[in-house]
Amino acid sequence: MIVSRAAGRNFFRAIAAAFLLTLALPAPARAQVDFGITAGPTIANMSGSYVDNSIATWGVAFVFYVEWHFAEHFSLEGGVSPLSQKGAFEVESPLQGEAYDYRTTYFEIPIAVNYRNAFFGDLWGYRIFAGGSPAFSSGCDVKPSTQFSFDTECSAETPGGELAGTDFLIQFGFGVDRLFRGGSGLGFDARYSIGTSNLFSEADENGLTAKNGVLDLRVRFFLPITGPRE
Secondary structure, X not given: OOOOHHHHHHHHHHHHHHHHHHHHOOOOOOOOEEEEEEEEEEEEEEEOOOOOEEEOEEEEEEEEEEEEOOOOOEEEEEEEEEEEEEEEEEEEOOOOOOOEEEEEEEEEOOEEEEEEEEEOOOOEEEEEXXXXXXXXXXXXXXXXXXXXXXXXXXXXXXXOOOEOOEEEEEEEEEEEEEEOOOOOEEEEEEEEEEEOOOOEHHHXXXXXXXXXXXXXXXXXXXXXXXXXXX
16 A cells, blocks of 8 residues: 555645745744754554554654754754654454554654744744654564564464555644754654555455554754754
8 A cells, every 4th residue: 555646745735835935934144954853752543444443552753853944933844763663552353353453663754844933032932833754664563462472573464464565644743942052952742643544455455444643752852053043
């Protein structure tokens, strides 16, 4: 199962709109570019007609990113996430006689547009952001929910079948940053991701759907690489 054409078109339209925005808004005298790292837990679940019932599972994600502050209140952010864990536990399906646990991992390339503003003078700032992330599956394990540990990789013969090779996540959220002299800082992000691809071959072959839903809670650290923010 590949990412839908409509989702891909909407993604590229959003990126194009972000670049057009850079031309429409005045840039500060010295636009700052930051390099940063975010890391934290993921709280993932699945939804759709393939899923009668399930509970969320915890994982971890980390991202290396670059953020371009192209205007006073706007920035464009792009990153690479070598590891983002998802899945769901105690998944009950109309096609299975018992509940199963799924643990999946992805390599992701998140891109977002941020709206920023300051409060308490210039000591703190908040962000509201939205964007998307192509996600490439790098692992999938499955087990009966009554079994303690994972020891079976997802395949055409396992419950659920094969995991789709790609997903496209629509993402939105907010964050708060503590800013320091020179432009570095520490922050916190909360974001929700909605998957657009049907995850499992068994669901797809039977006209059912199973899609990702993920809440990320991340701590972030960033440093300016082109000069202090104006």
